[in-house]
Amino acid sequence: MSNPTLAYRILSVEAVKKIAVALLNGLIKFLNLLSEKNAFKMAELMGLAFYFLGSKTRTATINSIKTAFAGISDEKARGIARAAFINQSKNLVELMRYPSLKRRDINRKIKFEGLENLTSALARGKGVILLVAHIGNWELLGAVWGLLGHRVYSFFLDARIDAIGKLLNDLRESRGIKLIPRAELKKSVQCLRENAMLGVIADQDGGENGVYTKFFGRIVSAPRGPAALARNTGATILPNFLIRNSDGTYTMVMQKPIVFKKTSGKEADIKNYTERFLEIYEKIIGQYPDQWLWMYDRWKERRHVTAFLKEFEANSGWPEDGEKK
Numbered sequence: 312m313s314n315p316t317l318a319y320r321i322l323s324v325e326a327v328k329k330i331a332v333a334l335l336n337g338l339i340k341f342l343n344l345l346s347e348k349n350a351f352k353m354a355e356l357m358g359l360a361f362y363f364l365g366s367k368t369r370t371a372t373i374n375s376i377k378t379a380f381a382g383i384s385d386e387k388a389r390g391i392a393r394a395a396f397i398n399q400s401k402n403l404v405e406l407m408r409y410p411s412l413k414r415r416d417i418n419r420k421i422k423f424e425g426l427e428n429l430t431s432a433l434a435r436g437k438g439v440i441l442l443v444a445h446i447g448n449w450e451l452l453g454a455v456w457g458l459l460g461h462r463v464y465s466f467f468l469d470a471r472i473d474a475i476g477k478l479l480n481d482l483r484e485s486r487g488i489k490l491i492p493r494a495e496l497k498k499s500v501q502c503l504r505e506n507a508m509l510g511v512i513a514d515q516d517g518g519e520n521g522v523y524t525k526f527f528g529r530i531v532s533a534p535r536g537p538a539a540l541a542r543n544t545g546a547t548i549l550p551n552f553l554i555r556n557s558d559g560t561y562t563m564v565m566q567k568p569i570v571f572k573k574t575s576g577k578e579a580d581i582k583n584y585t586e587r588f589l590e591i592y593e594k595i596i597g598q599y600p601d602q603w604l605w606m607y608d609r610w611k612e613r614r615h616v617t618a619f620l621k622e623f624e625a626n627s628g629w630p631e632d633g634e635k636k
Contacts, residue, residue, distance in 0.1 A: 332474045339407045339482075347408075351559070354404040358397030372396070372605045379527040379610075380600070394601035398555060402448045409482045414458045421455055422556075425565035429549060432568040438503025438546040439568075440537055441510040444592050445604035448561065450483070452553035453510050455563060457487020462507035466493045496540075503546045510551075511537045513585075514592050515607060519615040522585040527593060529610050530620060538584040541571040548584075550591050554599055566591070 342350050362369055369392060376388045405412075432439045441463075443449050456463040467480060467490045480490055488510075491498045499509055513534040521532035541548050550566035569587070574580055596603045 328474050332478060335475060335478060339410070342404060342407050343411045347411075350404055350408060351401060354401040355397050357404070358400035359393070361400065362393050362396040368606055369396075371608050371611075375605045375608055375610060376600070378529065379596070381528075391601050392605060395603065395605045398447075398602050399604065399606065401555070402450055405448060406450050406479065406482055409454065409486050412454060412458070412486060417455055417458055420560050421553075422560060422562045423565070424562055425567075428565040428568050429551075432547040432549045433506060433508075435547050435570070436506050438506050438544060439508045440503070440541055440546050440548045441508055441551040442537060442548050442569075442588055442591065443510050443512045443551055444514045444595060445512060445607065446514075446595060446599060447552055447554040447602045449512060449553065451561070452551065452563070453483070453488040454486035455553065456508060460487075462489070462502070462505070463487065463510060464489045464491050464499065464502045464507060465510040466491055466499070466512075499540065500544055503540075503544045509540075509546070511540070513537050513588060515609065516613060521615075522582050523616070523619045524582065524586050524589065526589050526609070530616060530623075531609065532613070532616055532619070533585050533589055535581050535585060537588060538571070538581040541569075541584065542573055542577070542580055545571070548588075550588075550595075552595055555602055564595075 342353075345353070372392045372395065373385075373388050376391050377383055380388075429439070441452075443452060453463055453465050465483075465488055484490060489502075491502070491509075502509055513536065515534070517532040517534040519532070520535065522535050522538075523530060523532055525531070526533065537548065540546065548569040548571065550564075550569070552564045554562045554564060556562060569584075571580075571584060
């Protein structure tokens with residue numbers, strides 16, 4: 312874990328933590344008193360405020376966009392960044408409005424694209440790994456499946472501020488999502504054996520033991536979990552994204568299912584399928600760049616990536632121009 316920030320140290324004080332939780336509870340109640348239209352207006356204002364006031368995060372976001380899309384103009388990069396801030400603010404407001412979210416809202420707000428792909432994936436009877444990204448509203452994606460009666464599970468990391476994390480996780484579980492601590496892999500295997508759905512987000516750093524490959528032309532460490540889990544269990548992988556539409560609705564995108572074909576080379580299998588997953592991510596991000604979580608600095612310098620590149624240089628030479636980070 313990185314060194315705690317000043318804000319984290321302050322919020323870790325028990326009295327301050329109680330105040331923060333009380334304020335968050337108050338905000339949740341307030342947002343659920345508002346109409347959906349007014350709540351979204353508030354979210355847009357919040358997003359713009361974060362964009363204009365958070366200069367450090369804004370700069371990092373714009374730099375990430377320029378890293379992914381070589382040659383993009385400053386004006387276009389700023390436009391994508393601004394829209395991404397607003398999208399994330401809407402996601403947060405919608406999460407806090409889960410108490411007002413009912414099953415009847417699904418028919419009004421969600422358009423389904425590729426539902427036959429989910430049907431065929433479940434028909435295999437080996438569980439379905441939903442390959443999700445931090446794009447559109449990934450939080451609401453799980454809630455939709457939960458409200459529709461599907462057995463859906465998702466990994467979670469313990470929050471630094473445990474009381475706040477518990478409050479947000481309670482909101483998630485209130486709409487039918489069952490949360491699994493990321494360290495408890497046996498539970499994920501069990502839910503797949505029961506032919507349930509397991510949401511996995513794998514577009515961020517994979518750590519020292521990740522798969523080292525290219526993402527938007529740059530060497531990164533990608534999570535090996537989805538490919539390893541599919542290989543070990545035989546579960547079907549279903550790329551699944553909930554994309555925000557301009558009219559306030561969403562499109563639930565279910566792409567063609569991927570059936571893992573195991574060979575004798577475990578590491579080669581995991582690398583090949585992980586690279587395939589990143590290609591899927593690149594395509595959906597390219598289609599909806601203003602809805603991805605650019606605030607997460609995907610290409611910042613990380614020690615394990617630097618160490619990999621040094622070893623790569625010593626053994627094989629540098630990657631092609633533009634691939635080195």
